[in-house]
Amino acid sequence: MRILVVEDDKDVAGFVVRGLREAGHVVEHADNGRDGLFLAASESFDAVILDRMLPGGIDGLKILETLRGQKNTVPVLILSALADVDERVKGLKAGGDDYLTKPFAFAELLARVEALARRGKGEGPVTKLVVEDLELDLLSRQVKRAGQKVDLQPREFRLLEYLMRHAGQVVTRTMLLEGVWDYHFDPQTNVIDVHVSRLRQKVDKPFPTPLIHTVRNAGYMLRADQV
Amino acid sequence: MAVTASTSVLAGLACCLALTVPFGVPAQDAPERVTSDTPEFCLHLLDQVSSIVRDATAPPSAEVTNLSAEGQKMCAHGQTKGGIMRLRRALVLLRSQDAGR
Amino acid sequence: MLPTGGGHGLPSAPDGVGSGDGRGRGEPPPVPETPGSAGPATPDPAGSPLAGSQSADSPLGAEQAGIDPEFPPAAGRHQDPDQAHRLPMFRSAGFRFAAIYAVLLAVSAGSIGYYVWWATAGLLDRQVEAAIGTDWQGLAERWAERDVPGLVQTIDDRLMQNVDDDAIYLLVGPGLHPLAGNLERWPITVQASGPLYELDVSRAGIRSLAMVRSYDLPGGYHLLIGRDVQVRAQLRRLLTDAMLWALVILVALATVGALVVRSLFRRAIANVSATATAIAAGDLGQRVEISGRGDEFDQLAEVINDMLDRIGRLMDGVRQVSNAIAHDLRTPITRARTRLEDAALHAETTDDLRAAIERATQDLDGIVAVFQALLRIAEIEAGSRRAAFTRIDVAPLLADLAELYGAVAEEKGIALETDLPGALPTFGDSTLIQQAVANLLDNAVKFSPAAGTVRLGAALGPTGVAIRVADQGPGIPAGDLDRATQRFFRGEAARHTPGSGLGLTLVQAVAHLHGGSLRLEANPGGGLMAVLSLPLPEDGEQSNRDVTRSPLA
Numbered sequence: 001m002r003i004l005v006v007e008d009d010k011d012v013a014g015f016v017v018r019g020l021r022e023a024g025h026v027v028e029h030a031d032n033g034r035d036g037l038f039l040a041a042s043e044s045f046d047a048v049i050l051d052r053m054l055p056g057g058i059d060g061l062k063i064l065e066t067l068r069g070q071k072n073t074v075p076v077l078i079l080s081a082l083a084d085v086d087e088r089v090k091g092l093k094a095g096g097d098d099y100l101t102k103p104f105a106f107a108e109l110l111a112r113v114e115a116l117a118r119r120g121k122g123e124g125p126v127t128k129l130v131v132e133d134l135e136l137d138l139l140s141r142q143v144k145r146a147g148q149k150v151d152l153q154p155r156e157f158r159l160l161e162y163l164m165r166h167a168g169q170v171v172t173r174t175m176l177l178e179g180v181w182d183y184h185f186d187p188q189t190n191v192i193d194v195h196v197s198r199l200r201q202k203v204d205k206p207f208p209t210p211l212i213h214t215v216r217n218a219g220y221m222l223r224a225d226q227v
Numbered sequence: 228m229a230v231t232a233s234t235s236v237l238a239g240l241a242c243c244l245a246l247t248v249p250f251g252v253p254a255q256d257a258p259e260r261v262t263s264d265t266p267e268f269c270l271h272l273l274d275q276v277s278s279i280v281r282d283a284t285a286p287p288s289a290e291v292t293n294l295s296a297e298g299q300k301m302c303a304h305g306q307t308k309g310g311i312m313r314l315r316r317a318l319v320l321l322r323s324q325d326a327g328r
Numbered sequence: 329m330l331p332t333g334g335g336h337g338l339p340s341a342p343d344g345v346g347s348g349d350g351r352g353r354g355e356p357p358p359v360p361e362t363p364g365s366a367g368p369a370t371p372d373p374a375g376s377p378l379a380g381s382q383s384a385d386s387p388l389g390a391e392q393a394g395i396d397p398e399f400p401p402a403a404g405r406h407q408d409p410d411q412a413h414r415l416p417m418f419r420s421a422g423f424r425f426a427a428i429y430a431v432l433l434a435v436s437a438g439s440i441g442y443y444v445w446w447a448t449a450g451l452l453d454r455q456v457e458a459a460i461g462t463d464w465q466g467l468a469e470r471w472a473e474r475d476v477p478g479l480v481q482t483i484d485d486r487l488m489q490n491v492d493d494d495a496i497y498l499l500v501g502p503g504l505h506p507l508a509g510n511l512e513r514w515p516i517t518v519q520a521s522g523p524l525y526e527l528d529v530s531r532a533g534i535r536s537l538a539m540v541r542s543y544d545l546p547g548g549y550h551l552l553i554g555r556d557v558q559v560r561a562q563l564r565r566l567l568t569d570a571m572l573w574a575l576v577i578l579v580a581l582a583t584v585g586a587l588v589v590r591s592l593f594r595r596a597i598a599n600v601s602a603t604a605t606a607i608a609a610g611d612l613g614q615r616v617e618i619s620g621r622g623d624e625f626d627q628l629a630e631v632i633n634d635m636l637d638r639i640g641r642l643m644d645g646v647r648q649v650s651n652a653i654a655h656d657l658r659t660p661i662t663r664a665r666t667r668l669e670d671a672a673l674h675a676e677t678t679d680d681l682r683a684a685i686e687r688a689t690q691d692l693d694g695i696v697a698v699f700q701a702l703l704r705i706a707e708i709e710a711g712s713r714r715a716a717f718t719r720i721d722v723a724p725l726l727a728d729l730a731e732l733y734g735a736v737a738e739e740k741g742i743a744l745e746t747d748l749p750g751a752l753p754t755f756g757d758s759t760l761i762q763q764a765v766a767n768l769l770d771n772a773v774k775f776s777p778a779a780g781t782v783r784l785g786a787a788l789g790p791t792g793v794a795i796r797v798a799d800q801g802p803g804i805p806a807g808d809l810d811r812a813t814q815r816f817f818r819g820e821a822a823r824h825t826p827g828s829g830l831g832l833t834l835v836q837a838v839a840h841l842h843g844g845s846l847r848l849e850a851n852p853g854g855g856l857m858a859v860l861s862l863p864l865p866e867d868g869e870q871s872n873r874d875v876t877r878s879p880l881a
Binding site: 257258259260261262263264265268271272275307308311312315316318319322 | 487488489490491493496509510511512513515527528529530531532535536556
C-alpha cells in the first residue's frame, strides 16, 4: 500500500517509515506541515499517518481540514501526544478516521493503518463473510465451518465478525475492545484474551486447521493457515 | 482629599446662601430722610392730641393724660423717638375711645 | 517514541500534555490548572501562581528557601499593603465613600439650612410684603371714596397712629411733589411701580433700611408704601452669620466624617486585602479575620476562608500527588533501566538482548499506562468533562461489562453473579462510568480467590443509582479504607498483584464529577464491597447547572 507519513520527529518518523517499509508498503515521508499537505493533496495514498504537532505553520488538524475540504477522502490516522478525550474528539471531528496516542506500539500502528486502508477500499455492504471454510452469515446471524453449524453467543458472533472483516490483518486487543465492546480503556486483566480463547474453543478447536492466530506482541489475526 | 471635599462643600453652600440674599440693591447716593422722627412731628402729634381732647365730650382717661404728658416732656428734652411713640399711643387710645362712644 | 528532552526529575512531556500545546520540550509539565474546580475558564487572579511554573531552580532548593516550588510568587504583580496607600486619589473606593458621605452631609445640611432661612428671614420678608399689600388695599379704597384729600388725611392719620413706628408713606402728585407721607422726596431709585425696593433711610440721623413699593394712581399720582425693616435686616444678618459659622462647622464635620468613613472602609477591606496579599506571597495558612458581627464583611470573610481552605486542600493534594508520582514511578523506571543496563553488560546472545529489550519495553509501556491513568484522573478532576454530560441509562452498560468480565471470571473459576434492573437512569458520561465500574470489576476479579463469588448489583433508589461490586478477596483493612482511594495506594494484600494503585482513585474521581460518591466497606462474608452512587437524572442535571455556573464549587 502507499502510505504517507507526516511526522516531524526524526526518531519516530524513521522508526515508522522503516517499519512500514519492512511490512511491504511504499512509504512517503514529510517532516513539516506544508510539504505534508502538498504531498497528500497532489498524490494518491491508501492511508495517511498524520502527526498533529507540525512545524511550518500548518498543523495536522489544518491539513486534515484542508484535505476534507477538497473532498479528499483518504483514510487518515492521527498520531498525537494529546491524549484527552476532547482532543480525540477534535481530531476525529476534523475528519480523522482513527486516533492513536503517543507513545504507541508499532504493531498497533501497523494494524490500525492496514485496517484503515482496507476500509478505505470500500467493499460495499456484504451479507456474508467467508474465510476458507468459515462462513458467517450476517443476515441470519449463523456461523458455519466446514458445513457444520457453530453455536455462538451474540458477543462471540460480533467478535468473530470483526476478526473476519479484518481477515489477514493484525487486530490488536485495543482495536477489539473498541470495535466489539465499544470500550475505550485498557483493562488490566486479560479480558480480551479470554474471550478470544473461548471463541477459538468453538471455531478452531473442533476443526483441523486453526484460523485465529495470535500475533506476538500485537494481537490476533484471522487468516487461512499458510504453512 | 479633605481639602477638595471641604472646598466643594463650601462652594455649594455659599451658592445656596447667595441665592437667598436679594440682589440688585439700587445705587443710592444719600439715604432718604424720614420726616416722622423729628421734633416737629412730635409737636404735630401734640397738637392733634390737644385738639381731640378739646373737642371731646368726656375728659380724657388717666392713661391718655399720662402718655401725652410724658410724650411732651420727652420730646422737649430731645428723646424724640420715645416721645413720638407715647403720643402715638395716646392718639390711638383717644381714637378708640372716640370710636367706642 | 518517548521523547528525549527534559533534564528534571520529572519526565518531560512530548508536545505538551493535557490541554497545553506548543510547550517546548524540556519544560516540566504544568500542574493542571485549578484541579477540581468546575466549569470552563475560571478567571485567573492577577499574578496567579498557578499559571505554570517558570522557575528553573531545582525543586529542592526552592523548598529549602521556604517557597512552594511549584507556585513561585508572581514577580511584582501583586500589591503590597503600602501600595494601597499610594493609590491615586480618585481611584480609591475609600475616597469615593468618603466623598459620598461629605456630599450627602452637605446636601442635608444645606437643605435644613435653607429651610430654616426660608422659615425665618424669608417669613419676615413675606410678612412685610403682605403688610404693604394690605396697606395699599385700604388706601386705595380711601382714594376711591374720597380722592386726594381723603387719601392725604388717611395717610396722616396712619402715621400718627403708627405705634410700631415702621410705616413709610409718600403721596406725590404728577410732578413728583410730595403731598402726604413721611418721606422728604420721591426716592430716585424707585423707578417702577411693581417691584419691592430696598431703600436706605435716615431716621433722626440714624441709618435704617426700608422696603418700599410704588403704586400708580389715576391722575398721575404716585403712592409709595413701605416698611422699616431695620430690625428684620439685623435679624437677617444674625441668621447669615449663624449660617456661615454653621457652614464652617459643617465643613469641619464633613472632613472629619469623611476621614472616619474612609478609615472604616479601609479597615474593613484591609484585613481581607492583607490576608490575600500574604497568601499570594506564599503563606497559605493565613485566613481573613471574622469580627463575629455576622455582617456582610463577615460573610465575605467566610466565603474567602472557605475558598482558601479549598485551595489549601487542592494544593496539598497536588503536592501529595507529585510526591507519590515521583516515588511510585521511580520503581518501574528503575526496573526498566536496570534490566537494560544488565542486558547491556551481561547479555550473551542477540536473543537475550532482544528479550531484555522487550521486557524493558513492556515496563515502559506500564509506566506510560500509569501516566495515562494519572492524566485521565486529572482530567476528570478538573471537571471539564461535565460539559458533555447527558441523561443516560447505565443498565445496558453494566450488562455489557458483566458479560465482558464474565469470561475472565469463568476462566479463573470465579462465579460472577449479577442483579441488574431493567433501567437505571442517571445523568453523566457513559464512558467514564464504564471505566469506573470496569475498574471495580477488574479489582474484584483480580483479588477474588478461585471458587469465590463476585457480585455485581445495581438498584435505583430515591437518591439515585447505586452500583455494588462485592468480592470475597482479602478486602481492605478498616484502617486503610480511607486511604484506599489515594493515588498509588496499594494495600498489603495487593502488594504482589499487578496494578498501579490508581484504579480506585479514578473511580472516586468519576463519582465526584457526577455528584455522586464511592463508598468502600467490608463485605459481610469477607472481602470488599464497593458502592458507586450516581444521582438521579434531574438532580444531576440541576447540580451540573449550578456547578458549572459557580466557580467556587
